Amino acid sequence: MAPGTAALLSVPDGTEVVATRADADTLASPPLLILDTVTAFLDDHNLGTGPLSWAQIGDGQSNITYRIQRGSDTFVLRRGPRPPLPPSTHDMVREARIQQILQGSGVPVPDILAVCPDESVLGVPFYVMTYLDGLVITNTIPAALNSAEQRVATSNAVVDTLVQLHQVDVTAGDLASFGRPEGYLRRQVERFSALWDINTTRSLPDVALLGGWLADNLPDSRQAAVLHGDYRPGNLMFHRGAPARVSAVLDWEMAAVGDPLADLGYLTATYAEPGSPPSPLELTAVTRSPGYLRRSEVIARYQSQTGLSLDALPWYQALALWKASIFCEAIYTRWLKGERPRDTQFAPSMEAGVPQLLQQARVFAGLSPAAADEEPPRIRER
Template sequence: MHTVPDGVEVVASWERACHLDNPPLLVLDAVAGFLDAHGIGSGPLTWQRIGDGHSNVTYLIQRGGECVVLRRGPRPPLPRSTHDMVREARIQKILGGHGVPVPEIVAVCEDESLLGVPFYLMSRLDGTVVTDTIPAHLSPAEQRRATSEAVVDTLVALHSIDVTGGELASLGSPEGYLRRQVERFRGLWEVNTTRSLPAVERIGNWLGRNVPTSQVASVVHGDYRMGNLMFAPQAPARVLAILDWEMATLGDPLADLGYLTATYSEAGSPVTPLELTRVTRSPGYLTQRELAERYRSRTGLDLTPLPWYQTLALWKAAIFCEAIYTRWQRGERPHDTAFGPSLETGVPRLLERAGRYAGLTATTRH
């Protein structure tokens, strides 16, 4: 844990930030004042950046024996309708009331003067996020399988919630969700790239011509993967919380399944920038096909069109990653020495894999 500011990212006060080229992400006296207003701890605070997010930023804040997690968006300017922390907190409050495992929302700050953007505080959970290493308690073969099964079963439970009435109905309109996704991301490519990658248009056109009919409507997480799940700190494998609700809305549940399976690492699959939980390449974990079959057996949904959803997932991911690559090229990610530069070839790899799900090749013109 840090007790002193580290310059660009964190400062003691706004007065200390006046000489910086970019606004800080954390202003300690502003956060302390917000904690005071909500009766959270006392005295000096310590902080630690946590998570693997390349978009929103999350900090563990400790003060006087109390711990909370602070989540905020990136530095302004922010694209409209993205990085909406107030909405993200509201979604979790609503879903928590429906039994979805989410962190408790402690407080929400809509006042942008404190940190430059809205933010919220949530409870700290004692758990494990599985990414590069397998926790000892989840390492035995039966726990590896149970971990994979818990990923699927938690998604099935989320998708089984009735979204036809009450507060949940206010989270979005499921009608036309898939077509809106295609059109929205087609537009995002045009404003977030400085290079020509014809596969983006080719795959986008294929998606637009082949939009499947949604079978049901559900809550859609939008970034559902093992790395956004927190597991209990002891066996058996059990999901304590689903994290990162920024892109949640109402729509087609197979969009989540398509993303989960298309980005899921398994032995023999090509490496992409979205390989964020590499451990599932190890023996004992379910394969992509087994994940999908378990989901199908529990929901009864027809997975014949799943390749379309997998194509959509990787095509969207390529466009999102291109925006990160462009910001890195412009010098807006000065401390990013690995992920940003890797996207020069990483984005084309995502598009190549998306094209394979669509049945398109690099030379196909449809």
């Protein structure tokens, strides 16, 4: 959905994109797109006519997104990685559902056009949504948003859109049954602790140390909100012209109903600012440039609009990087197994990147880099 994607292709490469189901059946590793089955699915839902052209777009570190064109119609197909998948991960049906629920809420989301829960089509569930033409800001500042005024406006829009999301009423309609806000934080710690052994082939003691510290220091959640789960500038699409405005929030894989500070913790723990140490999750480096809000200003703007106590924010920041280390380890393990053959940068870098994330999580937790059997400190009572 981001601009600047690769040129559209029309000839299958024989490994990740194949023409027919018969071609797919000859491969040792299942392809990501099977053109005849995708074409049939689009036909069944009256989405375009004629042959397909495609290009992979976005980071593709977890779920995989394709731009699909049929004649004059352009769509986006989003699917999970190749199976087998860890339990309760890469749930495309759930990801599509939260975006459908948020339609009309004021939170900008793409229109979901069709959902395929049938794994027999592509090996995993997937969905199709509208293609949006806009700006995703990562390592280059768009010319239209490059003035000092627009850099501030861009930062403000990141915070204000998060506040808007967290103000959606979760007690009514379909959101009332989308998640279980009670016990959300504890379930997160327990779930990701269990995922580590599934996702790794090595021993990193900081995972258990931090997991124990997080469990022992659970803060009290003050309210429930819709959580994006991966909220950062790189998952926002902006209009192409000034003033800086968010046109869509993308990539809802981690969405839930729970403690809103989990989103703020992730946004600020991964936020790049001048002088901050490099992070394996520094996915929007432009905020190191002059004119963008500093991390403390992001926090202050959020707090001023929500009135929430942020005394325990370091706990949420540690949680964010600890969780990130576990899903990044899954990416690294998939690469070791040969399941990401075209990934020559991100996944290999996680050999050192995951320990770096864990070390940065320790800093937020107030844990020194001493032996893993030390007694961890506790967050002060509030």
